[in-house]
Amino acid sequence: MTQTFISRELETSVDGIAVSDGAGVKLKRVLSSSLQKRLDPFLMLDEFGSDSPDDYLAGFPDHPHRGFETVTYMLEGRMRHRDNAGNEGLLNAGDIQWMTAGSGLVHSEMPEQQHGRMQGFQLWVNLAAKDKMIAPCYRGIPAAEIPQLSPVSGVQVKIIAGTLEGVTGAIQGIRTEPVYLDIELAAGCAHDFSIDSSHNAFIYVYHGELMVGEQAKSVSAGQLAVLSNPSLSNGVHLGSSHGARLLLIAGQPIGEPIVQWGPFVMNTREEIEQAFADFRRGQF
Secondary structure, eight states, rough: OOOOOOOEEEEEEOOOOEEEEETTTTEEEEEEEGGTTTTTTTEEEEEEEOOGGGTTTTTTEEEEEEEEEEEEEEEEOOOOEETTSSSSEOOOOEEEEEEEOOOOEEEEEEOOOOOOOOOEEEEEEEEEETTTOOEEEEEEOOOGOOOOEETTTTTEEEEEEEEEEEOOBBBBOOOOOOOEEEEOTTTTTEEEOOTTSSSEEEEEEEEEEEEEEETTTEEEEEEEEEEEEOTOOOOEEEESSSEEEEEEEEEOOOOOOOOTTTTTTEEHHHHHHHHHHHTTTTTO
């Protein structure tokens, strides 16, 4: 028997906010602390994108992390990762870096270009209390190893994490079971995308305009769309009249307290203070 498709709907939309981070890199922050509880296990989403070298050349010199994972997805440009565990990798257009900070890591992310466009995203994914002090690790995934799928004409999907229509993404074995899809919809095209009903989910539109759900509510480029969580839903219906590029991201909520101070995300203030003390003592 074919299961009836019940779509999630647009709960609310949020405009990205211009910020500066690292050594002065200009970013658009589209998921921040105000949405951390609602979109658990996701902590932050930044989009970086500029044709001006002055906006990105300073990069992100050495800085620490503890208690979560970072996912960097490059659309254009070149960025080099180095960390104090001896990992190093160059992210080119289309590449992914999934880094688990765990008990503590110091790393840098520096541009390897003097001109041209640099564009991409960084997502922060929380770790449960039992996993916050696991050993750090790093995975670099080249663009050629990211599965692609065209479920219907006019719809192209890169499956970074999770499974879509029987195709498993490049990243597996993550504790929060994340889905991370880069979707392109041609003008006039639509499709139903499956999402586990227990997951929190959101969409970020980075080009064009999107229609979400059976109610066909509009989301424009630069906006994050929080998707509703009806208990019987099994996905979301997406369409576009003029074409769109978007990220669809979902994951299993952890349901624990979130205490963040800068680059550290733990469950209590005491654990944050311990993270600062450990970092100052050079124990990362």
